[in-house]
Amino acid sequence: MLAKWLSGLMAVDLPQPRIGGAAVEMAEVRKTYITGAGEFEALKGINLTVAAGEFVAVVGKSGSGKSTLINMITGIDRPTGGEVWVAGMPVHTLNENQIAVWRGRTVGVVFQFFQLLPTLTVLENVMLPMDFCSMFDRSERPARALKLLELVGVHEQAHKLPANLSGGQQQRVAIARSLANDPPLLVADEPTGNLDSRTAAAVIDFFKELAAGGKTILMVTHDNDLARRSGRIVTVYDGQVMSDRNAENGSSV
């Protein structure tokens, strides 16, 4: 069943990306959820453009729409209206199979609760996106995974199961996994929410290095101190972008 689904994905065609697009472009993005109590508008016309190599922190009160916003970018959820372009790809037009293939190749996703597969070793977890997308030669994948684990400082744990690692180590593994296919865009939803402040700061420093190397990083956080260490702070309030500022000097973007 899984093999059939995967071989189906291999045959998926993606549209040609538009040349010269920004890393992320959201235009008038709306999201309405249908709930038992009626319609709820979680995003009310988001406009946001992010250039390649930017490190953007998305902040705002609980329920303001931060996760919904970034889920539009990863294609985890679909907009009700508006357009979402990622590196020239019209994500809002892709079907489910196209999104799965496109995301696997283009976006690294990091979650608060790590979401490592408990029955696979750390190394196997990092190899998974490469296997899933048939990226890199099969024989190269273990060495590449090990290199990524070394980059985040947990290579000595490569043959352990995730449960035998600390929370900080597990998040490092999740970050290594998100980089497996060398995606240009990394999207992290509260990646430091379960980490102590020192480990959280180390994760932010690593994100800064990745951004300096040209990757685009979007990170949802509740922690204003960590947000200030990014390059740009987008504040979401009631489904809208309330402010968009340079993290260092506070000037409007």
Ligand SMILES: Nc1ncnc2c1ncn2[C@@H]1O[C@H](COP(=O)(O)OP(=O)(O)OP(=O)(O)O)[C@@H](O)[C@H]1O
């Ligand atoms: N699947 C859904 N169905 C109905 N309502 C939803 C759904 N997902 C989110 N919402 C609602 O949309 C609003 C925005 O949710 P979202 O998770 O994006 O907020 P958030 O800013 O990320 O919050 P938090 O910081 O608590 O994670 C909330 O009121 C939430 O209850």
